Amino acid sequence: MELEVLKERFFEIVAPSIPNEWDVEEALGPLASDEAEYVDDIFSQIPAIWPVSHSLCFAYLHAAGPALCCLDTDELSLWVHSLLDRYETGGLRAAQHFMENVEQQFACYRRGEGGLRLVDVRGRLQPYVNGLAGRELTLITADMPSTDGESLFLPGEIGVFSEQDSNFLLYKLMASFQWACLDGGTFEAPAHLPLKKKQAHPLDCFFSEFDSPANARCLFHFFETARILQYLREELPGLMRQAAPLLDQLMQDEADSSSLLSRLQDGLLHNHWLDEGTSVVDDTARQLVATVVESAKDNSGSLDAVRELMPLVDVHENFENTKPLVFQGKLRLQEMRNLGLRAKMDKELRMMQSAHLPPVLQQTPKEQQPANGGQQQGQDAAMIIDIETALEQLPPFMHSQMNLESALPEEKNSQTTEPGQSATTENTVNANEGSGGQVFAKEGQGGRGGEPEHFEPIVYDEWDFRRKGFRKNWCVVREKEVTPVKNTFMEKTLTQYRGHIRRLRHQFERLQTSERFVRRQREGSDIDFDAVVESMSDMQAGRHGSDRLFIRLAREQRDIAVYFLVDMSNSTAGWVGQSIKEALVLICEAMEVLNDRYGIYGFSGMRRLRCEVFPVKRMDERYSQTVRERISAIGPREYTRMAPAIRHMTSLFSTVEAKVRLLIVLSDGKPEDYDDYKGDYAIEDTRHALLEAKAQGIHPFCITIDRQAHEYMDHMYGEVNYIFIDKIKQLPARMSEIYRSLTS
Amino acid sequence: MSGQQLRIDEYRIETEPYYLATGDELAVAEAAYADGSPLLLKGPTGCGKTRFMEYLAWYLKRPLVTVSCHDDLSTSDLVGRYLIRSGEAVWTDGPLTMAVRAGAICYLDEVVEARKDTTVVIHPLADDRRQLPIEKRGELLTAPNEFMLAVSYNPGYQSVLKDLKASTRQRFVALSFDYPEADMEAEIVCTEAGVDASLAKSLVKLAGMTRGLKDSGLPEGASTRLLIQTGKLIGRGISVKTACRAAISEALTDDKELLAAMDEMISSLF
CATH class of the missing domain: 3.40.50.300 (P-loop containing nucleotide triphosphate hydrolases)
Known part of the structure; x- marks a missing residue:
């Protein structure tokens, strides 16, 4: 095909963007010689790739031709799918690497060949490991198996054996072995070397006593391996029985008898020892292994063995040249040490924060210091205990203050917020507000030490309709506190809608659990005398009397949980936002007479990495003064990336148990973000998020004031699941009405 | 009266x-x-x-x-x-x-x-x-x-x-009340189900592992009652793995991945 023709088609596809002509020429050059049908296939994928990354698209055009040598044309879209996944997880380089080797990276997996990947077995292996450990031990990809006490590191792919079952078994063995090291006490500090702050791991201190610490370390690891294998044989006999043939196969071919360690490994795995009397070192080692395996209950046996064997080892031996056994991996003593320290520091920090009043805390250790005087060693421990007990040492009025903190956040905010801050200033600060808000949150955290988990970002996938697949871990959603604002809005609204609220409450009250007597039942708490009389007269008349003689009290309980998700985008500035807020007040006032659980969240944000969700009222929170002030504080912020917020609500709903779970979205327009999140892409993503919600048994419903709503709402929510409100002034009144009709 | x-x-x-x-x-x-x-x-x-x-x-x-x-x-x-x-x-x-x-x-x-x-x-x-x-x-x-x-x-x-x-x-x-300590639980399973002590101990170990799956989506692990049921099945001649699967993993969850993980535990233990 002519290059000019190709160029023209390419520009058509990527319009309205206009890439550099020479880039396009360069990328399309190799395709010019290809068959037309191939080119059509290759071009058909451009719309999926171009919006993600232009450079990726050019790279793809380069690679697609050669790729088609080993791919069927109908596999191409799958390949592109994986390519985009790679790009999004590992960047352009990972994607290029993926494209360079189509056969190895993609095709062989398609055919079910190649190794077993950790990602494919994680679903099975992770709960297995958690079950073994009784806690979460995250599986992380690494070159060699190892553990740092909080995570297990396993290779990303195992292709040692030709059967996948064996490869999986090896994964399982690796994971079990690493767990057993933790559980069996390989990393325990020896009794004579206590764990100290600002020092290497005690075991490392032990190794450093030898001429060659590295050799000592390897030997220790070997003896521990022998012990842990025995431990596994006792703890998990089934696994070891299954794995026995596997262990036999391991290292069979690469046994190298020149190094002592590799001779020992061979001895341990295959029971091939040097003949007795050949070498003193080997004989001693063999006996030591036997002792460790038979009698050692903790790592002290291995330490003794190292102590005994090291003087006999030839100075020229370098055990680091010997590959560790494949499941054995390496010891991560330093990481383990750091982790221990970090956990301690985290704890200290948390205590500091939760104690709320740093000055008091700073004093406490000082007061204690003289008492501890010269006891350097006890100092660290003492300090930690101090912080832990500091809470108890605080005066009682501070206890209550801390308990009240969650109930009365306006108090803490009065300390951190500038006195003049009000809703109006909030409304005027727009684009800069985001970053300013973040800084503020950071500053605030130390002081108020709220619950930090509220600020933990959560990552959600995003649906890309062009490739009919998810962009993995694409959007970062943060929950951000809304600073409660004291102003006259609440009062004004309550006065303005006084009559309305009273009427609403009355209407809502009637929605509440209806108790009614059901007559003429076979069973019930009371006798239905009408039925009895009737039945008896029937019998008198010689007819068959009914046995439905009881009254039963039927209670229809409402079991409804609802989240209101409020658009806080910039476009809601002015009377739209005002009406939305009024509507929220009205619905809250009315909801108070119902037992329905409800939560209110606002959402806004800018770009995928900063989607923000603002809890105005959490599901389990009371409709308190703070919540009222948070409603007053709702104001326009940035853009409308709706789907991540919906996905967040869906995940919040997963912890809520209710017969009816309702998600009511209040919006003023199409989903849209600062980047290219707009148009069909945004609508399709939102639609998909709603479908996901529906799959979870949540009923989404949208109240919109966008005049163009009919064009896309049908598609997003389904015909009957949204309502368009023409006159914004009606919103407050209509919303409660809508809620009532939705739930009755 | x-x-x-x-x-x-x-x-x-x-x-x-x-x-x-x-x-x-x-x-x-x-x-x-x-x-x-x-x-x-x-x-x-x-x-x-x-x-x-x-x-x-x-x-x-x-x-x-x-x-x-x-x-x-x-x-x-x-x-x-x-x-x-x-x-x-x-x-x-x-x-x-x-x-x-x-x-x-x-x-x-x-x-x-x-x-x-x-x-x-x-x-x-x-x-x-x-x-x-x-x-x-x-x-x-x-x-x-x-x-x-x-x-x-x-x-x-x-x-x-x-x-x-x-x-x-x-x-x-x-x-x-909580599940008894491992030794006691093994004794209970042993007595109630009439299985030998080592099997009872392994069953208790398995229960301990399933109880560690709280964060992985299993709200409650295998109870002592389930262990006894399993033991009884085994006593009736059902093979250990089948009994564990029928009386423990399938009884606890429908989730495929958790079932697979529990299968791995069972095959590791027995």
């Missing part, structure tokens, strides 16, 4: 049920019985709450009336109701009234499942009044000294809806 007497005798426990005490729960329960205080047992499912009540009833030589509570349980289901028999309204005692009259132990299992308004009926019984008003008959029953009220619930369900009202729970002497 003789009919009543006959009925209550059916609730007597003649032979000593197997119960291995894990702490001083028996002493506490006995003291509570002597004081006329009601008992609240809490703990995960299948950890021995009901068995403890059976043992206590046997030990105290009182009949045990057990009511499994559900969300449709009404007050008259507990207290009693009028029934129409051959044209006449006949009063029939509910299990609670029957237990009060006979001085038995009334055990309301999973009491949080009952509606809150139903639970209120036990309030006057559960404090020092020890009375049961039967409104429909205009009768006020005072419980004899031998009567004891016991309720149980599982705090693991963690639902706002399913929690005991403070006014209810503050009337009880509470005993917390």
Whole structure:
């Protein structure tokens, strides 16, 4: 095909963007010689790739031709799918690497060949490991198996054996072995070397006593391996029985008898020892292994063995040249040490924060210091205990203050917020507000030490309709506190809608659990005398009397949980936002007479990495003064990336148990973000998020004031699941009405 | 009344049920019985709450009336109701009234499942009044000294809806139950299911592993009861792995990945 023709088609596809002509020429050059049908296939994928990354698209055009040598044309879209996944997880380089080797990276997996990947077995292996450990031990990809006490590191792919079952078994063995090291006490500090702050791991201190610490370390690891294998044989006999043939196969071919360690490994795995009397070192080692395996209950046996064997080892031996056994991996003593320290520091920090009043805390250790005087060693421990007990040492009025903190956040905010801050200033600060808000949150955290988990970002996938697949871990959603604002809005609204609220409450009250007597039942708490009389007269008349003689009290309980998700985008500035807020007040006032659980969240944000969700009222929170002030504080912020917020609500709903779970979205327009999140892409993503919600048994419903709503709402929510409100002034009144009709 | 007497005798426990005490729960329960205080047992499912009540009833030589509570349980289901028999309204005692009259132990299992308004009926019984008003008959029953009220619930369900009202729970002497220590649990499985000690130990290990799956989406791990069931299956000649799968993993979850993970645990252990 002519290059000019190709160029023209390419520009058509990527319009309205206009890439550099020479880039396009360069990328399309190799395709010019290809068959037309191939080119059509290759071009058909451009719309999926171009919006993600232009450079990726050019790279793809380069690679697609050669790729088609080993791919069927109908596999191409799958390949592109994986390519985009790679790009999004590992960047352009990972994607290029993926494209360079189509056969190895993609095709062989398609055919079910190649190794077993950790990602494919994680679903099975992770709960297995958690079950073994009784806690979460995250599986992380690494070159060699190892553990740092909080995570297990396993290779990303195992292709040692030709059967996948064996490869999986090896994964399982690796994971079990690493767990057993933790559980069996390989990393325990020896009794004579206590764990100290600002020092290497005690075991490392032990190794450093030898001429060659590295050799000592390897030997220790070997003896521990022998012990842990025995431990596994006792703890998990089934696994070891299954794995026995596997262990036999391991290292069979690469046994190298020149190094002592590799001779020992061979001895341990295959029971091939040097003949007795050949070498003193080997004989001693063999006996030591036997002792460790038979009698050692903790790592002290291995330490003794190292102590005994090291003087006999030839100075020229370098055990680091010997590959560790494949499941054995390496010891991560330093990481383990750091982790221990970090956990301690985290704890200290948390205590500091939760104690709320740093000055008091700073004093406490000082007061204690003289008492501890010269006891350097006890100092660290003492300090930690101090912080832990500091809470108890605080005066009682501070206890209550801390308990009240969650109930009365306006108090803490009065300390951190500038006195003049009000809703109006909030409304005027727009684009800069985001970053300013973040800084503020950071500053605030130390002081108020709220619950930090509220600020933990959560990552959600995003649906890309062009490739009919998810962009993995694409959007970062943060929950951000809304600073409660004291102003006259609440009062004004309550006065303005006084009559309305009273009427609403009355209407809502009637929605509440209806108790009614059901007559003429076979069973019930009371006798239905009408039925009895009737039945008896029937019998008198010689007819068959009914046995439905009881009254039963039927209670229809409402079991409804609802989240209101409020658009806080910039476009809601002015009377739209005002009406939305009024509507929220009205619905809250009315909801108070119902037992329905409800939560209110606002959402806004800018770009995928900063989607923000603002809890105005959490599901389990009371409709308190703070919540009222948070409603007053709702104001326009940035853009409308709706789907991540919906996905967040869906995940919040997963912890809520209710017969009816309702998600009511209040919006003023199409989903849209600062980047290219707009148009069909945004609508399709939102639609998909709603479908996901529906799959979870949540009923989404949208109240919109966008005049163009009919064009896309049908598609997003389904015909009957949204309502368009023409006159914004009606919103407050209509919303409660809508809620009532939705739930009755 | 003789009919009543006959009925209550059916609730007597003649032979000593197997119960291995894990702490001083028996002493506490006995003291509570002597004081006329009601008992609240809490703990995960299948950890021995009901068995403890059976043992206590046997030990105290009182009949045990057990009511499994559900969300449709009404007050008259507990207290009693009028029934129409051959044209006449006949009063029939509910299990609670029957237990009060006979001085038995009334055990309301999973009491949080009952509606809150139903639970209120036990309030006057559960404090020092020890009375049961039967409104429909205009009768006020005072419980004899031998009567004891016991309720149980599982705090693991963690639902706002399913929690005991403070006014209810503050009337009880509470005993917390949990799965026994590994050795004891193995002994229990060994005795109850009649399997050998090493198998019992492995079963307990497996249970321990499933209990570690809380964060992975398994709200409750295998209970002692499940282990006993598994042991019994094995005793009937079912292979260990099949029995574990049938009585433990499939009983615990439908989730494919968790099932696979539990399969791995089973194959590792046996």
